[in-house]
Amino acid sequence: MVLIGVFAVLMLFSAFIGVENTAEQNSIRETYQEQVHDDYVNQPDRNPHRVSHYGYLVFRERPALSFFEFGIESFAGNSIFLEAHRQNTVNLSEAGFSNGMLRFGELSMALILQLLVPLFIFFIGYGTLADLKANGVLKIMLAQGVSAKRLIWGKTLGIFSFTTTVFIGAMLLIFSIAFVAYPEAITPAVLLRSLFAMALYTVYFFICSWITVLISAKSSRGGAALISLILLWMLCGIILPKMAQNVGYALFPAPSKLEFETRITEDLEQVGDSHDPDDAYYTSFREKTLAEYGVDDVKDLPFNYAGHLMAEGERVTTELYRSHFDELIATYTNQNSIAAYLSFINPYLMVRNLSMAATGTDMAHYIDFQKQTEDYRYRQTQYFNELHKNEVDAERSGTQRLNSARFNERDPFEYENRGLFWALSNNVITLLALVFWLMLIVLSFSFGFKKIKLY
């Protein structure tokens, strides 16, 4: 009972923190986002190239379900500056402003469900069969014709139904309260994601109960079962996740930012430098443009060549940047795949990965945010270049201002939320691990336990 009390306090506390923190962070970000947008809309008449350097700041909104699962939220950047020519990093992560206390782990509801509830299950379940064995009752029961399969099924179901009632019940309650408090967060996608998360944790609790009863069944004494379970917990919950990531990091070396940028610069120099008047690539680009319009000098073109050239430069750099970025993300995905494959033997990793995906707090969602901002940055910049090309006189290329209304007609950046299926499609391996675990359980009850020897 004390245990349930401790868990209740922890759950409520972490729920409170989660909901409050998400709401608070989002309101801060919204305030600054509005300020950025107001400043943008109220800007004076400017030269379009000035506007593309004035750029735009986007603050990343926290996903609706991040009150439940923090995922990588604290380690992900929160603000990105979008400007012409340059792809900036997403900056200002909370981890960067922490002195390291958060490296011990963060108190979220998901942490409790993923790491502490299994311990709870172990504590209430380690003796179920081992104790019966130790005091001889099991022998009598088996002699009376109760099958081992029925015993395991019954004990598993008992632990599972109790745990699920308490914790999935708590989850349901807290989600409802959170949605009532912040009704604007509810969308069909968010509801579907929540339902999936609840189903996922239900399965997880069943796996944990099943493992507990199995280990209890194979142990001669309750104490031995408890120790085995705790060791298993340390291995799966503390050591393997760290090791998986560290090994992935060593196996698939990712470039530092310096190398990443150097590679892009080197590739760019292969193509050409749009600032260099004698550059081969951009000379031929000019020749091609002149030939296309049948003129001898850029001055005779029906548009401002400076804008045309900037658009081409932007296109080239962006294409290069994107291919390098995709390569970088592929490396990260490889690094993370160690943990994904380990989910076949470590249910904690399975639930962690899928829980982060379901709540939108995994790496894929963060990368998606970056890609959407990059896409917006590119479209904005090319729009300004188009204005430069068509509406700015070549003689006053750097100084002529356009009416600010021309800039304000652009829509502000809006992150397009992803659905559950998109989220899961990035985690096929882990999803297969989930199916594998389910099949393992079904098979164990259909075939495996017929022959299991409890002694």
Place this chain on the structure above:
Amino acid sequence: MNTAFFKLFATEYKNFARNPISILGFAVIFIIGIYAIFHGKNTVSQQEETIEKIAEIQKLELSKNKRLFSDNLSYFTYYQFYYTQNDPGTWAAFSLGQRDVNNYSLKLRILALEGQLYDTELTNPMTLLSGNLDLSFLFVVLIPLLIIALCFNLISSERESGVWAVVASQPYSLSRIIFLKFSVRFLAVLGLSVLLLTAALWLLGLPFDSDFGLVFLLIVGYELFWFALVYVLTLLKKNSNYNAVTLLGIWLFLVVLLPALGNVLVNRFIPIPEAFSTTVTQREAYHEKWDMPRREAMEPFYGAYPQYRSYSIPEDAYSNGWYYAMQYVADQEAGKDSKLLFEKLENRQEVSRKLGYFIPSLLLQNTFNRIAETDLEDHLNYLEAVKNYHKAISEFFYPHLFKGNSIDEKDWDDFPEFDTY
């Protein structure tokens, strides 16, 4: 102490050394320890490799831009990056701390600084989330688990199996036997720690100095703390399962939940909206200057550098002095928020240090990170050094930018070097 005691000690030691569970525990921790040393070494040497490349890249870029923009200093200063680095401390591989989160190789231009200070290093966020399995993690998190595993049923199991009744019938004082059993295990854990520290000393090239002494003392103290905890629980004479559950619960509270709680409190009571506001303010302050009368926009710059007042600034054309003065003014306007941000971060560091007095795991980790120079404080010092460097380079270029649009080759001799603090 008499010979009988030593005999008992030897017997108990044999008991302990033959127990497969203790052998397994020690072996696992030892292997993880060696792995942790190499992980730390590998991570730090990757960072060092990056840092080593900096000088070469800086030289290449400087010569390329000098060549491209020999007659156009303003282009040069616009495109040229200056590299800085935060070299890892001697102990960094022992306790990687926040070095994976914080940028250790910032590059900057003499444009407004506030928009450049917080550029992040490219890292896999999942790796950051999982954290590092370095030696400090082993000592802070895993060693207590080993201690618990070795001792939780030391007396209770003997009581449960009936051996204790036999022991109790012997002519030795029971408290002495309990003490003896704990001593054997403490010495074994101490031995393992010394072994790992020696391995670290050798493999990581750590200096054998007062820092090493402090680390060693802290580890011994921390291990004594955990042994004492288990000892006290043993005196309560509960059964083994109760002991296991209680100790694991205590471990969870001290090593996971309390630091997590501390983190929540720090974030809640020292929030930093300034992180966003400096970025917004600096950008707006800079761009609005473009649309202001030029000398008026430059006034704050003249306040700090009155010697440049005499140079004329054309109102209708670009001029270097005007352009770079605007950068200065933008930083100055964001300065108030920026200063507040730094103060708050120092405050966070301070609060966490104080929380360490109540949470042993935090005390140990904080001290390790301080010695290893991998904590927030170190990063703030680095950022301070970067700010100073930005100022030094800007001041190097101002006279040339105001006077004209070029720089003599011999003037480069005075170009400031980045000072590690």
